[in-house]
Amino acid sequence: MINLVKLSDSLVGKVRGNPVAISLFKETIPESYQQQKVVPCSIVRHAMDYGEIVSFDQHHHDCTTGVYTAGVDPGTEEIRNGQYLARNIPAYTDLGAEQIKTGDYVLPQNTVVGIGAAPLANVPEGIHVDWVVVVCTPHWANFIGGARTVLDGTPPRGSCGSSFCSDLFAIPWHDDNVVITPGDLGGRMNNRLKPEEMFVVVPNQYLESLLNIMTSTPDARAVLEATKPEDSEYWEKRKRSKRAKQAKASKPSQDSLDEKLSMHWEQEAKNLIAMTPPGIIEMAINNVEDFARDTGVDRITKSVVLDQMKSIGMDPSMLN
Numbered sequence: 001m002i003n004l005v006k007l008s009d010s011l012v013g014k015v016r017g018n019p020v021a022i023s024l025f026k027e028t029i030p031e032s033y034q035q036q037k038v039v040p041c042s043i044v045r046h047a048m049d050y051g052e053i054v055s056f057d058q059h060h061h062d063c064t065t066g067v068y069t070a071g072v073d074p075g076t077e078e079i080r081n082g083q084y085l086a087r088n089i090p091a092y093t094d095l096g097a098e099q100i101k102t103g104d105y106v107l108p109q110n111t112v113v114g115i116g117a118a119p120l121a122n123v124p125e126g127i128h129v130d131w132v133v134v135v136c137t138p139h140w141a142n143f144i145g146g147a148r149t150v151l152d153g154t155p156p157r158g159s160c161g162s163s164f165c166s167d168l169f170a171i172p173w174h175d176d177n178v179v180i181t182p183g184d185l186g187g188r189m190n191n192r193l194k195p196e197e198m199f200v201v202v203p204n205q206y207l208e209s210l211l212n213i214m215t216s217t218p219d220a221r222a223v224l225e226a227t228k229p230e231d232s233e234y235w236e237k238r239k240r241s242k243r244a245k246q247a248k249a250s251k252p253s254q255d256s257l258d259e260k261l262s263m264h265w266e267q268e269a270k271n272l273i274a275m276t277p278p279g280i281i282e283m284a285i286n287n288v289e290d291f292a293r294d295t296g297v298d299r300i301t302k303s304v305v306l307d308q309m310k311s312i313g314m315d316p317s318m319l320n
Contacts, residue, residue, distance in 0.1 A: 002207045004129065008121035010214035011144075015134040016197060017048040018119035022168065024112045024130045029055050032124040033116040040066030041164045042190040043117035044133055044199075049192070053124065057114035069165040070115055071107030104174040105166040115169060131172050131203045132210075137196055139315065143213055145180045147206035150213065156180045156200075163187065168201060178202050217279030224283070237290045244289075261300075263289050268302040287312075 004021065011019045020043075029035060033055035038046065039062050046052040056066075058073045065084075068075030078084045082097030089097075099105075118124065120132060134144060145156040156178035159167045164187020167179050179201040183193065193199075202210055228234045244262030257274060260282050265273075269288075276284045291308040292300055309315075 002204075002211065004123055005121045007132075007207060007211045007214075008119070010211055011120075011134060014140045014214070015136040015144075017135070018051060018121065019132055019134045020044050020047040021118050021120045021123045021127075021129040022131050022133055022201075023116045023118070023123075023127050024173075025055070025114045025116060026112055029057060029114040029116065030124060030127060032127075033114075033118070035060040035114075037062050039063040039186075039190045040070055040115070041168055041187045043115070044135070044168070045191040047117040047119050048135060051119050051122070053116070053118040053122065055114050055116035060114075065163070066165045068101075069106050069163060070169040071109050071111045072114060074109060100162060100166075105162050105170055107170045107173055111173075129204055129207075131201055132207060133168060133199060133201045135191065135193060135197050135199055137315065138198060141180050141198055141200050144200045144202065144210060145178055146213060147202045147210040148178050151206070151209050164191075164199065167199065172201050172203050176203060176205075178206060217277060220280040221283045237286070240293075241286050241289065260285050261289075263292060263298065263300055265300040266302065269300045269305050272302055272305050 008019050022043075023033075025033075033053055035057060036043075036046070036054050037060050038054065038056060040056050041063075043054050043056060046054045056070075056072075058067060061067045061073075064073065064075055065079050067073035068079050074080070076084075078087075080101060082092070082099070082101040083094070084097075085100070086092045086094050086097035116127075118127070120129075123129060134140075136144065148154050148156065154177065157171065157175055157180070159171060159179050159181035162171070162181075162184070164181065164183035167181040167183065167187070171179055180198065181201075182188070182198045183191070187193075187199075191199075225234075241262055245260075247262075257270060261270075273281065273285060273288065288300060288305055288308045291311065292298070292304055297304055
């Protein structure tokens with residue numbers, strides 16, 4: 001069985017708050033899961049931001065659409081046929097509204113009696129985790145979302161346009177696949193998502209693979225070089241960098257980091273680049289130095305490192 005605490009530890013700092021374990025309760029809701037009158041999709045926030053162990057059922061909730069989508073309440077006629085959408089959102093046709101409230105977008109009625117959420121590192125003993133949901137930036141969604149892809153080549157389901165309750169409670173059950181989604185307006189609002197955040201849902205059978213992704217170090221340079229044609233400017237840059245390092249190697253070096261540098265780096269810049277994971281730090285140094293040469297800079301400052309990161313779409317706060 002997957003070590004949930006170890007998996008949680010591998011994700012903390014890369015996702016917002018606690019990774020959240022979602023459990024489907026088919027007969028009874030365990031006493032350890034506090035039943036709250038909440039919007040169903042907001043159980044993510046309660047576990048993620050507050051560390052609570054919570055659940056909802058037919059009698060404990062604050063959104064009829066959410067419990068209908070989660071299969072614990074038959075809902076109203078206008079919810080089942082989607083007319084509450086068609087009547088109030090001009091863009092919706094009757095057909096579109098009905099289809100988005102049926103099939104893969106809802107958990108069949110009576111599949112469960114309730115659904116619970118708990119911090120991944122604090123799942124009560126004996127509770128089965130059906131899937132894990134995290135809130136993160138697109139950068140980390142690329143890694144976390146590959147939990148199935150690395151096993152059998154199946155990409156995650158990119159969900160957009162359905163309700164977040166569908167993405168969280170129904171689609172993983174029907175699809176048996178990882179879901180990457182921005183969530184709908186309600187799901188984002190109820191979970192207090194920032195503009196740059198999104199959800200990733202990973203079913204139980206891919207959690208071991210997710211742990212492997214988060215704890216292993218890829219050979220990023222080898223992957224990059226496999227993509228470069230023989231006439232790529234990349235190879236010339238590599239040669240220049242290699243010559244500079246060979247020249248530097250003939251001089252006494254101060255420490256292992258300095259050995260990797262071929263230009264003058266101010267200490268603040270060294271401290272920043274030193275936060276890079278060991279497996280890719282040399283490539284990161286080369287990229288910064290190439291950026292400096294290309295922009296006519298002969299001295300690496302902290303600002304140069306930050307500018308280089310921004311130039312390739314990386315968020316400098318990831319190194320904090």
